Structure formats: C-alpha cells, structure tokens
Amino acid sequence: xxxxxxxxxxxxxxxxxxxxxxxxxxxxxxxxxxxxxxxxxxxxxxxxxxxxxxxxxxxxxxxxxxxxxxxxxxxxxxxxxxxxxxxxxxxxxxxxxxxxxxxxxxxxxxxxxxxxxxxxxxxxxxxxxxxxxxxxxxxxxxxxxxxxxxxxxxxxxxxxxxxxxxxxxxxxx
Amino acid sequence: xxxxxxxxxxxxxxxxxxxxxxxxxxxxxxxxxxxxxxxxxxxxxxxxxxxxxxxxxxxxxxxxxxxxxxxxxxxxxxxxxxxxxxxxxxxxxxxxxxxxxxxxxxxxxxxxxxxxxxxxxxxxxxxxxxxxxxxxxxxxxxxxxxxxxxxxxxxxxxxxxxxxxxxxxxxxxxxxxxxxxxxxxxxxxxxxxxxxxxxxxxxxxxxxxxxxxxxxxxxxxxxxxxxxxxxxxxxxxxxxxxxxxxxxxxxxxxxxxxxxxxxxxxxxxxxxxxxxxxxxxxxxxxxxxxxxxxxxxxxxxxxxxxxxxxxxxxxxxxxxxxxxxxxxxxxxxxxxxxxxxxxxxxxxxxxx
Numbered sequence: 263x264x265x266x267x268x269x270x271x272x273x274x275x276x277x278x279x280x281x282x283x284x285x286x287x288x289x290x291x292x293x294x295x296x297x298x299x300x301x302x303x304x305x306x307x308x309x310x311x312x313x314x315x316x317x318x319x320x321x322x323x324x325x326x327x328x329x330x331x332x333x334x335x336x337x338x339x340x341x342x343x344x345x346x347x348x349x350x351x352x353x354x355x356x357x358x359x360x361x362x363x364x365x366x367x368x369x370x371x372x373x374x375x376x377x378x379x380x381x382x383x384x385x386x387x388x389x390x391x392x393x394x395x396x397x398x399x400x401x402x403x404x405x406x407x408x409x410x411x412x413x414x415x416x417x418x419x420x421x422x423x424x425x426x427x428x429x430x431x432x433x434x435x
Numbered sequence: 436x437x438x439x440x441x442x443x444x445x446x447x448x449x450x451x452x453x454x455x456x457x458x459x460x461x462x463x464x465x466x467x468x469x470x471x472x473x474x475x476x477x478x479x480x481x482x483x484x485x486x487x488x489x490x491x492x493x494x495x496x497x498x499x500x501x502x503x504x505x506x507x508x509x510x511x512x513x514x515x516x517x518x519x520x521x522x523x524x525x526x527x528x529x530x531x532x533x534x535x536x537x538x539x540x541x542x543x544x545x546x547x548x549x550x551x552x553x554x555x556x557x558x559x560x561x562x563x564x565x566x567x568x569x570x571x572x573x574x575x576x577x578x579x580x581x582x583x584x585x586x587x588x589x590x591x592x593x594x595x596x597x598x599x600x601x602x603x604x605x606x607x608x609x610x611x612x613x614x615x616x617x618x619x620x621x622x623x624x625x626x627x628x629x630x631x632x633x634x635x636x637x638x639x640x641x642x643x644x645x646x647x648x649x650x651x652x653x654x655x656x657x658x659x660x661x662x663x664x665x666x667x668x669x670x671x672x673x674x675x676x677x678x679x680x681x682x683x684x685x686x687x688x689x690x691x692x693x694x695x696x697x698x699x700x701x702x703x704x705x706x707x708x709x710x711x712x713x714x715x716x717x718x719x720x721x722x723x724x725x726x727x728x729x730x731x732x733x734x735x736x737x738x739x740x741x742x743x744x745x746x747x748x749x750x751x752x753x754x755x756x757x758x759x760x761x762x763x764x765x766x767x768x769x770x771x772x773x774x775x776x777x778x779x780x781x782x783x784x785x786x787x
Contacts, residue, residue, distance in 0.1 A: 325558045328559035332562030337592075339570070343584070382544040399552050400611075
C-alpha cells in the first residue's frame with residue numbers, strides 16, 4: 263500500500279519538476295536579459311538535482327547543486343556582471359544563427375533518447391520504492407576509485423593543465 | 436525535531452510539521468540570541484558602554500523593538516531595479532540557511548534528516564547563498580551594490596575551498612560523511628586507550644578547526660572579512676538599497692548562518708550533541724539513552740554559543756583586510772596548509 267502511494271507521489275513530483283524544467287529551459291533561450299537567462303538556467307539545473315533526489319541518488323543530486331548551482335552558475339553570473347549585464351531588456355541577444363540551433367537540439371534529443379532507450383529499455387525500477395535505500399557513499403567511492411582510478415588521475419591532470427594554462431594566460435608579465 | 440521522542444508512530448504529515456517548526460526554531464533562536472547577547476551586549480561591554488538598556492529589564496526586549504522598527508519601515512524598491520529579482524534575493528540567502536540546518540543532528544533521534552552524505556550536503560547548500568548575494572547586488576541598480584555583490588562572490592568562492600579541504604581531515608579521521616556518525620566517532624573514540632574524553636577532533640584536527648573557523652568567518656562576511664559590506668567604501672555593499680523587511684531578512688540570515696555554522700563546527704570538531712559515551716558505558720548508537728534527545732540540544736546550544744562568541748570576538752577585535760590581502764591569504768596560506776593537513780591526516784590514518 264505504502265509502496266503504491268509512494269510511486270504515485272513520485273510520479274506527481276516528477277511531472278511537476280519536469281514541467282518546471284521545460285519551462286525554465288525554454289525561458290533560458292527566449293528571455294531577453296543575460297542575467298535572467300542565467301537564473302532560469304539555475305532553475306533547470308536545480309530541477310535536475312531534484313529529479314536525482316526523487317530517484318534516491320542523493321550523492322549525484324548534491325554534486326549537481328555543488329558543482330552547477332554553487333560554482334558554475336556563480337561563475338557565469340560573476341563573469342557577466344563584471345563585463346556586461348544591463349538591467350532591463352536587451353534586443354541584440356539573439357543572433358541570426360538561432361534557427362540552426364533547432365535542428366541541432368532536435369538531433370541531440372533524438373540521439374540521447376535513443377541511447378537511453380537502447381541502454382535501459384529492459385531495466386525495471388524497483389517494484390516497491392519504499393525498499394529503495396540510499397547508496398552508501400563508501401560504496402560509490404569504492405566503485406569510482408577502484409576500477410577507474412587511472413582515468414580519474416588522467417582527468418585530474420587535464421584539469422591541472424587547464425588551471426596552469428589559465429594562470430599563464432592571466433599573467434601579464 | 437523530537438518527533439521520535441513523542442511517539443514513533445506519528446503520521447508523516449505530523450512529523451513533517453514538527454520538523455519544519457523545529458527548523459524554524461533552530462534558525463531563529465540562535466539568530467536572536469547571537470544578536471542580543473553578542474552584537475548588543477558584548478560589543479557594548481568591549482567598548483566600555485552599556486548597550487541597549489531601555490526596552491525591558493536590562494534591555495532584553497530590545498530585539499522585539501528592533502524587529503518592530505524594521506517591520507514598520509517602508510519597503511522601498513529602487514526605480515530602475517529589477518523588481519522581481521530584487522525581491523527574491525534575500526529569500527534565496529535565507530533559504531540557504533534553512534537548508535543548512537536540515538542536516539545538523541541535535542541528539543540520537545533528534546535530527547531533521549539523517550543524510551548519508553551530510554558533510555557534502557552542507558558544503559553544497561552553503562554555496563547557494565552566494566547566488567542570492569550576487570543577484571541582490573546586481574538587481575539593486577546601484578554601483579556600490581554591484582561592487583559589493585561581486586566582492587562577496589569572489590570572497591565566498593575563494594574561502595569555500597579551504598572550508599572543504601579543512602573538513603576533509605575530519606572525514607578521513609571519522610571514516611564517514613554522515614554528521615550523526617561523526618558525532619558517534621568522536622564520543623565513542625578514545626585517545627591512546629583512554630576514553631574519559633572521547634576523541635573530539637579539535638585535538639587531532641586543530642589545524643583543520645582553525646582553517647574551518649577562518650573560512651566560516653569569511654563566508655559570513657564578518658570583520659576582518661567584511662569587504663563586501665565595507666561601509667567606508669561601499670555604503671553597505673549589496674544591502675545598500677534594501678530597507679524594512681527585506682533588510683531584516685538579510686540581517687536574520689547573516690546571524691542565523693553564524694549560528695548554524697557554529698552548530699556544524701561543533702558537530703565536526705567538538706563532539707556535537709554527545710558526551711563521552713564511556714561515562715555511561717554506552718558502546719553503540721542504540722545504547723544511548725532517550726534523555727540525550729533533551730540534553731543533546733542543550734549541549735549543542737552551549738557549544739554553539741561558545742563558537743559564535745569566538746566569531747563575534749574576532750569580529751569586534753580586528754580591522755578589515757584589503758581585497759588583495761584577502762585573496763592572497765586564502766590561496767597562498769589557507770589552501771596549502773589545509774592540503775598538507777589532509778596529507779598528514781591520511782598518512783597517519785593509514786599508519787595507525
């Protein structure tokens with residue numbers, strides 16, 4: 263009984279958040295102010311975090327908030343406010359290539375739907391969501407840092423090189 | 436908060452309601468206490484004056500007088516401001532505080548959420564307040580506000596890193612990110628076989644504790660890190676254009692966050708709600724008696740007062756950093772020291 267109730271509640275929650283995310287995503291590209299667009303993007307990204315929470319993937323959800331809302335979006339806003347961020351509408355935000363973006367995004371939608379359906383079509387969610395438990399952080403770290411330690415190191419080096427490159431570019435002397 | 440203390444079979448909505456009420460209390464009570472005891476009274480005593488004395492005995496009702504004053508002030512929005520964003524910005528900052536308090540455990544059963552990755556969650560939601568401050572500065576349509584917001588963002592990003600790195604030492608030592616288990620690890624632990632004091636991490640992680648408190652001071656934009664609201668340069672920074680209730684929201688958020696960060700620091704480094712379990716012969720979490728649900732919050736409040744006293748003490752004692760000194764201090768002192776701290780902790784953890 264409880265399981266079925268939870269499933270209904272989860273579906274309702276999913277739908278509400280999904281609608282919010284779609285509206286937010288559309289507003290990101292239609293709104294005529296840079297900062298407003300960035301804030302709508304915050305709505306979309308936090309919506310994704312909420313969806314992860316609904317799937318009881320807390321760790322991914324928190325990472326989403328920490329990385330995207332807390333760091334990437336703040337950096338976005340910081341950058342735009344330092345350079346150009348007028349209050350009120352700006353008319354020159356859309357350039358004339360915006361029509362090309364529509365087929366590209368439709369193609370992306372198609373490819374990603376295909377990948378998800380192809381990869382997980384046979385998977386079934388747990389029948390009774392009440393039994394879903396949090397995945398321990400220890401297990402996540404074991405899964406990542408056991409078999410994927412070397413790729414992780416390689417990634418760290420890529421990031422390190424990017425950081426050093428940024429410093430070199432920023433230094434005038 | 437004490438839902439499980441009353442009865443385990445409370446309906447879900449009642450538990451949720453109790454938790455919300457508990458959260459409101461856990462945010463507003465520390466804020467009020469800190470403002471009255473430290474901001475009004477201690478600051479006055481340190482400056483050889485009495486502070487507010489008129490409202491109520493010994494000025495104890497001054498807080499209500501202040502709130503009443505702010506509530507009846509006119510709610511002004513600058514003409515060229517971005518109205519909607521201007522209005523939601525203080526709420527974003529306050530929401531971050533409420534999200535923060537959700538992971539703080541107050542007793543063996545007295546918690547809001549028993550988050551598996553509690554420390555990680557705390558670090559993530561504390562960075563949401565930056566967003567509120569940034570858009571507050573931008574939406575005010577005021578150069579001082581914008582500068583203050585940008586300074587705040589730069590500072591908060593810079594000091595987030597030492598804070599994360601300082602906490603990692605504790606996580607390594609406790610072997611868990613769950614705040615409840617960190618409390619347990621400290622109180623059930625022992626130092627060289629002697630368990631009379633448990634093993635509060637302030638002793639082994641003293642460097643981490645100092646870095647964490649410095650980072651908290653900077654996150655709260657308290658002096659000596661108050662460039663974002665430096666009154667002699669920027670009027671009042673991102674808060675310049677705010678008046679009445681919206682200013683009050685910023686004000687409450689500032690001191691409530693001070694209280695919540697003190698709570699978190701006490702959980703991470705001072706043993707949280709616990710007393711050394713050896714005193715009563717408790718071995719596991721289940722052995723802990725029910726009365727700790729009542730005593731625990733009191734212990735937490737005591738430790739919170741102690742740590743916020745330190746925060747306020749520093750605030751009233753030091754002059755302001757310069758902007759470049761601030762960044763240099765974060766990147767060239769705090770980050771390297773905390774990295775070395777992590778390395779030593781990890782080596783010792785493997786060795787013992």
